Amino acid sequence: VMTQSPATLSVSPGERATLSCRASQTVSSNLAWYQQKPGQAPRLLIFGASTRATGIPAKFSGSGSGTEFTLTISSLQSEDFAVYYCQQYNTWPRTFGQGTKLEIK
């Protein structure tokens, strides 16, 4: 089970956001992060816990291993406010966290 916290995070533009994801058992570094905006398919941000996907700016960074993971987004801009999901791919079936909604404060 993947558990994300908080469910909703309110942050002001220009500030930094820190999102958490916890696994009920170790997933090693087999963790990905996605961003989803209303009416759109999710977009891959991070895989391997800390590797940015193609075209993802350096403002997005991932860290962690085992059971505790963090997605950090620096210098928030309007287009960054969205829902973020973590996903483990260490075991079958793959599982997503329930999501963190990042909203404008």
Place this chain on the structure above:
Amino acid sequence: EVQLVESGGGLVQPGGSLRLSCTASGFTFSSYWMTWVRQAPGKGLEWVANMEQDGSEKYYVDSVKGRFTISRDNAKDSLYLQMNSLRAEDTAVYYCVCGANYYPYWGQGTLVTVSS
């Protein structure tokens, strides 16, 4: 450019069946695992099923085992999801996704509504 186009969604009664299709282009379809992910209205993402390139390995989430079947036709660059014994809780947008582990390419999704 990678493109994944789903089709086959619609309104179906509880207990009914539906077959989703996904047509891929822009990459060598036969070289990749393919996956279905769904999202109920206003809810989060749920991984549903995926299969290996030649179909020798398939995995399902417990909630659809025995009711859904994933398949593919590499000659047609197509992925399928046969959904039987549909329930209200299967109502969701179903996304076709490329990959076995993490997913850089997603389709636009097709909506399945299970209701009487």
